[in-house]
Amino acid sequence: MSDRITDEGVERLRARIGVARPHSAPPHYLCPNEDAFRHVALAYGDDNPLWCDPEYASSSRWGGPIASPQLVGGDTLIGEDEVSSIPDELRELMKGDPLGGVHAFYAGSHREWWNPLVPGQRIVRRNALVGVHDKRSEFAGRAVHEWFGEVFAVRNGPVLSGQYRLMIRAEREKAVERNTNASVGLSPYSDEEISAITEAVAGERDRRRGGEPRWFEDVDEGDDMGTLVKGPLRVTDMVVWHTGMGMGLYGVAALRQGHDQRRRMPRFFRPDDLNIPDVQQRVHWDPEWARRAGNPASYDYGRMRETWLIHLCTDWMGDDAWLWRMDCQFRRFNYVGDTHWMSGTVTRKFLAEGDRPAVECELRGVNQRGETTTPGHATILLPSREHGPVRLPEPPGGATTCQEALDALAARFAADESTD
Numbered sequence: 398m399s400d401r402i403t404d405e406g407v408e409r410l411r412a413r414i415g416v417a418r419p420h421s422a423p424p425h426y427l428c429p430n431e432d433a434f435r436h437v438a439l440a441y442g443d444d445n446p447l448w449c450d451p452e453y454a455s456s457s458r459w460g461g462p463i464a465s466p467q468l469v470g471g472d473t474l475i476g477e478d479e480v481s482s483i484p485d486e487l488r489e490l491m492k493g494d495p496l497g498g499v500h501a502f503y504a505g506s507h508r509e510w511w512n513p514l515v516p517g518q519r520i521v522r523r524n525a526l527v528g529v530h531d532k533r534s535e536f537a538g539r540a541v542h543e544w545f546g547e548v549f550a551v552r553n554g555p556v557l558s559g560q561y562r563l564m565i566r567a568e569r570e571k572a573v574e575r576n577t578n579a580s581v582g583l584s585p586y587s588d589e590e591i592s593a594i595t596e597a598v599a600g601e602r603d604r605r606r607g608g609e610p611r612w613f614e615d616v617d618e619g620d621d622m623g624t625l626v627k628g629p630l631r632v633t634d635m636v637v638w639h640t641g642m643g644m645g646l647y648g649v650a651a652l653r654q655g656h657d658q659r660r661r662m663p664r665f666f667r668p669d670d671l672n673i674p675d676v677q678q679r680v681h682w683d684p685e686w687a688r689r690a691g692n693p694a695s696y697d698y699g700r701m702r703e704t705w706l707i708h709l710c711t712d713w714m715g716d717d718a719w720l721w722r723m724d725c726q727f728r729r730f731n732y733v734g735d736t737h738w739m740s741g742t743v744t745r746k747f748l749a750e751g752d753r754p755a756v757e758c759e760l761r762g763v764n765q766r767g768e769t770t771t772p773g774h775a776t777i778l779l780p781s782r783e784h785g786p787v788r789l790p791e792p793p794g795g796a797t798t799c800q801e802a803l804d805a806l807a808a809r810f811a812a813d814e815s816t817d
Contacts, residue, residue, distance in 0.1 A: 413490060416490070420473065421473075421646055425474050430517055434448045434516070435448065441638065442627065446607075464514040466723075477521050498664045499567065501566055503699040506561070507560065508724070509558065511792045522548065527544050528811075529543055540568075546561055556797065559806050581732065606713060611713070611714055612780060613783075622760075625712065627738075629734055629736045630733050630737075635697065680692070681698060696730040702737065702770070702771040706760050710723065710760070717780045719787045720775065723775040727770065728769070730770070737763065737770070741759060745757040755776055760773040
């Protein structure tokens with residue numbers, strides 16, 4: 398393997414499109430319950446009682462606790478693999494990483510939800526690579542965009558959610574040479590700025606809609622969805638993030654399990670200043686390692702900002718509504734010390750699928766430098782005085798299994814790609 402992107406590596410990746418395979422890490426929650434619902438929500442700063450207080454949730458339209466949309470899917474949070482092994486004839490094709498050693502950035506996500514997750518359900522998942530795009534990046538020269546499709550369902554039950562996940566693979570040394578992020582200014586906050594942020598955060602529970610329905614008839618195009626303030630970001634926030642979310646795609650482990658992981662994935666480890674091998678993922682908590690990767694400081698996970706946008710939507714829409722779709726891009730890094738203002742605007746009001754009252758919203762995360770790091774969109778189903786309570790959306794193609802849902806998502810991705 399090489400730390401470089403090669404034509405051969407790209408072609409090997411493309412040969413894997415559509416091949417369902419076991420996930421790179423087991424689920425963090427095998428059978429998520431009310432505790433898991435609460436831990437995940439609090440990991441991104443959301444104490445909505447709909448996910449955190451079973452007694453409150455029992456009086457909602459759902460009749461009991463449900464998981465926040467963030468937990469219903471989310472890469473490695475839930476879902477036992479339906480595919481437990483690679484067929485013999487595909488084993489060589491799927492062996493290793495064709496771009497081993499090439500840095501991976503989580504750059505974008507498109508998610509949708511069809512059914513709620515309630516406590517005590519065993520979840521299954523199925524995933525496959527659905528697209529490989531060879532591109533040029535301002536940050537690191539040549540880059541490869543890997544698009545993965547992933548779906549989740551209750552075992553012997555309904556399908557819950559699906560996701561397209563974009564990973565950008567960029568050559569680490571090229572990123573350092575170009576050094577495009579080294580000039581980012583990270584300045585101390587004044588006492589007045591900290592006080593203003595503190596005051597804004599303190600008032601956020603007042604904007605949560607909660608049990609008061611947000612009626613479709615009362616919403617207009619152009620409505621402001623309010624603002625959530627997230628930050629200033631600290632390494633502490635990422636420690637708390639991991640307590641709820643686990644260690645993510647690479648399954649970073651401690652002590653003996655960490656040694657076992659290094660034997661399996663030696664290229665994922667690099668020595669620190671004491672010559673002790675440590676994971677590449679430490680760019681998120683080790684500022685020196687982040688600087689060696691071409692950044693001025695350690696930085697967040699893109700999924701953190703994705704969950705912040707989910708938080709914005711669920712606070713605004715209230716307990717009786719349904720977050721159907723959301724997409725976002727991670728266009729800039731969110732460094733330790735940065736603060737983000739998450740906001741949105743209603744851009745369209747319509748009847749989805751003929752009879753489901755819905756709104757489309759433009760979302761954004763803007764940092765203290767005025768940079769939009771995380772643009773996105775959401776489609777939300779709202780209760781209606783005329784049309785009645787929210788009716789949950791149909792899975793694509795009427796899918797009732799993970800395989801059917803993954804096939805439908807892959808077909809949709811291919812169709813969208815052909816119209817680009």
